[in-house]
Amino acid sequence: MGTYKEFHKRSITQREAFWNEQAALVDWHKPFAKVLDYSRPPFARWFVGGETNLCHNAIDRHLAERGGQQALVYISTETGQQTSYTFRELHAEVNRCAAMIRAQGVAKGDRVLIYMPMIPEAVFAMLACARLGAIHSVVFGGFASHSLAARIDDARPKLMMTADGGMRGGKSILYKPLVDAAVRLAQYPPHKVIIFNRGLDPAMAIISGRDLDYAALREQHMDAQVPVTWLESNEPSYILYTSGTTGQPKGVQRDTGGYAVALAASMKHIYCGQPGEAMFTTSDIGWVVGHSYIVYGPLIYGMTTVMYEGLPIRPDAGIWWKIVADNKVTVMFSSPTAARVLKKQDPAYLKKYDLSSLRHLFLAGEPLDEPTHRWIADALGKPVIDHYWQTETGWPILSAVLGVEQTPLKFGTPSFPVYGYDLQLLRESDAGEAGANEKGVVAIVPPLPPGCMTTVWGDDERFVQTYFTGFRDKLVYSTFDWGIRDAEGYHFILGRTDDVINVAGHRLGTREIEEAVQAHSNIAEVAVVGVADALKGQMPLAFAVVKDSAMIATPQLKAAHEKEVMDTVDRQIGAIARPSRVHFVTLLPKTRSGKLLRRSIQALAEGRDPGDLTTIEDPSALDQIRAALATR
Numbered sequence: 001m002g003t004y005k006e007f008h009k010r011s012i013t014q015r016e017a018f019w020n021e022q023a024a025l026v027d028w029h030k031p032f033a034k035v036l037d038y039s040r041p042p043f044a045r046w047f048v049g050g051e052t053n054l055c056h057n058a059i060d061r062h063l064a065e066r067g068g069q070q071a072l073v074y075i076s077t078e079t080g081q082q083t084s085y086t087f088r089e090l091h092a093e094v095n096r097c098a099a100m101i102r103a104q105g106v107a108k109g110d111r112v113l114i115y116m117p118m119i120p121e122a123v124f125a126m127l128a129c130a131r132l133g134a135i136h137s138v139v140f141g142g143f144a145s146h147s148l149a150a151r152i153d154d155a156r157p158k159l160m161m162t163a164d165g166g167m168r169g170g171k172s173i174l175y176k177p178l179v180d181a182a183v184r185l186a187q188y189p190p191h192k193v194i195i196f197n198r199g200l201d202p203a204m205a206i207i208s209g210r211d212l213d214y215a216a217l218r219e220q221h222m223d224a225q226v227p228v229t230w231l232e233s234n235e236p237s238y239i240l241y242t243s244g245t246t247g248q249p250k251g252v253q254r255d256t257g258g259y260a261v262a263l264a265a266s267m268k269h270i271y272c273g274q275p276g277e278a279m280f281t282t283s284d285i286g287w288v289v290g291h292s293y294i295v296y297g298p299l300i301y302g303m304t305t306v307m308y309e310g311l312p313i314r315p316d317a318g319i320w321w322k323i324v325a326d327n328k329v330t331v332m333f334s335s336p337t338a339a340r341v342l343k344k345q346d347p348a349y350l351k352k353y354d355l356s357s358l359r360h361l362f363l364a365g366e367p368l369d370e371p372t373h374r375w376i377a378d379a380l381g382k383p384v385i386d387h388y389w390q391t392e393t394g395w396p397i398l399s400a401v402l403g404v405e406q407t408p409l410k411f412g413t414p415s416f417p418v419y420g421y422d423l424q425l426l427r428e429s430d431a432g433e434a435g436a437n438e439k440g441v442v443a444i445v446p447p448l449p450p451g452c453m454t455t456v457w458g459d460d461e462r463f464v465q466t467y468f469t470g471f472r473d474k475l476v477y478s479t480f481d482w483g484i485r486d487a488e489g490y491h492f493i494l495g496r497t498d499d500v501i502n503v504a505g506h507r508l509g510t511r512e513i514e515e516a517v518q519a520h521s522n523i524a525e526v527a528v529v530g531v532a533d534a535l536k537g538q539m540p541l542a543f544a545v546v547k548d549s550a551m552i553a554t555p556q557l558k559a560a561h562e563k564e565v566m567d568t569v570d571r572q573i574g575a576i577a578r579p580s581r582v583h584f585v586t587l588l589p590k591t592r593s594g595k596l597l598r599r600s601i602q603a604l605a606e607g608r609d610p611g612d613l614t615t616i617e618d619p620s621a622l623d624q625i626r627a628a629l630a631t632r
């Protein structure tokens with residue numbers, strides 16, 4: 001492993017020289033004066049004084065050499081639409097979109113909230129914001145009005161961009177009513193809303209003076225040429241909200257130059273792509289994987305990005321492999337849940353198409369169990385690379401780095417710390433480094449490498465408090481994941497140290513779901529835990545105490561009440577956070593100081609020992625949990 005080890009070592013010991021070399025992978029309008037300014041730990045400023053732009057790097061700089069090459073291939077098995085855009089065509093669309101955004105008074109530093117389904121216009125909107133130096137905040141289309149309103153109030157966008165609806169499994173999911181409700185709920189609503197009308201909602205209500213039609217605005221700006229707004233490397237490119245321990249999601253703020261360099265370097269060293277080839281990432285633009293590897297990463301590297309709206313098994317379980325074959329995809333990126341879904345289908349689908357173009361399949365977002373890893377690698381006959389990262393980092397923390405060295409892959413592990421990350425596994429007790437095969441908290445010694453979050457939007461203090469104060473006397477970034485390293489240096493991720501749960505790769509906070517459950521007027525108290533699920537990794541499970549027990553007096557009433565509570569979660573956060581069950585109890589297990597014993601509840605729900613219960617206030621509370629679980 002000599003080479004990769006050396007590569008990684010150099011990235012830590014000769015940090016500035018290392019990243020100075022990587023910075024040559026992108027275009028700089030003005031060269032940077034300093035690679036790293038780390039004068040105010042833990043805040044790192046990369047490529048100080050350099051001026052660049054993400055949209056320029058993703059589109060404009062490729063025009064001369066690859067203007068006629070496909071930049072974006074769009075396939076929807078929901079609507080049957082298939083379109084593609086060359087870099088030149090993408091450039092024209094993004095200019096039109098930038099012009100319409102600019103016409104609404106949006107300028108550098110202003111926020112634009114994008115709440116859109118998987119349609120090309122969502123990509124145009126993101127790149128148009130980047131072109132103008134406006135800060136986009138993309139909110140996943142599965143989030144409901146309450147969650148959307150919370151994000152509006154935190155980001156305070158001048159403009160919102162949405163569509164009439166999304167589609168899933170042949171059904172349309174209307175967005176516009178959710179947007180209207182969120183704007184009504186918000187304290188700081190945007191003045192204008194641009195709507196891309198897909199024709200899914202013939203009865204769509206338009207609020208005159210506020211709502212604008214994307215197609216009509218596009219017509220007005222057909223020949224627009226919007227100059228790139230050059231940004232100092234550390235100026236923000238976007239905000240992306242993510243869940244943590246509290247009920248209030250954090251706005252992960254990303255810079256410009258560091259992100260461009262980190263993505264370009266990852267395309268080369270980790271994903272082993274080549275300019276001119278195609279990458280297919282099956283995520284959604286509302287998640288970090290979509291930001292980094294549907295939109296910015298492949299385009300910055302001069303690759304074609306394939307964007308897909310639809311399910312992995314519709315019209316049949318061969319659809320993804322057909323897309324790979326049709327587009328000669330060389331790099332594919334998906335999730336462990338998707339692999340588990342495919343595992344249940346006829347394996348013949350994996351052999352039906354010519355997959356000779358495909359070099360690697362990358363999986364991330366949640367733990368990849370060894371049997372699924374083995375199955376998909378065997379079925380595809382290709383290397384399948386488990387890699388580990390977070391919204392906060394924006395690009396991989398642990399991975400095989402095959403562009404540097406072909407290290408052997410082991411099933412069930414995301415291999416090694418990626419270059420740039422000074423990763424340690426720390427014992428919780430004394431912050432000392434855990435030895436081989438000893439569990440520790442996955443921590444990164446700052447400065448964080450380029451591309452990682454630079455702060456929490458509008459709240460530097462929260463950034464430091466949340467991520468850097470886990471260990472007394474030691475300034476380290478905590479990932480809030482447990483990890484372990486074997487004797488050969490391979491790492492395994494064992495799960496979160498906090499109350500974050502992961503449902504089919506979607507990161508959710510148990511506090512957020514509890515608050516949503518409590519929005520139901522008859523709920524006095526609730527505990528939500530993540531419980532292991534064979535398909536989705538984890539599922540939320542709720543135990544609630546009602547105010548008026550008459551409402552659950554009979555089994556019928558109880559069932560109806562359970563459904564009402566679930567519907568409340570759908571309305572507040574979205575169906576992705578809907579608990580698999582809501583059990584009603586009269587008491588929740590707590591410590592004498594009133595802290596919920598979520599770990600014990602989770603252990604019981606997973607059939608494990610509830611652990612140390614010496615601090616529990618009333619042990620009968622656990623009996624109620626046991627009894628409730630027995631009714632499943």
Ligand code: PRX
Nearest residue numbers: 364365366367368387388389390391493507
């Ligand atoms: O718990 C880890 C899990 O997902 C979390 C980050 O989720 P998110 O912010 O949505 O970013 C996903 C980016 C791919 C992590 O803290 N996680 C992510 N990848 C893996 C993983 N757990 C185990 N193995 C992985 N490969």
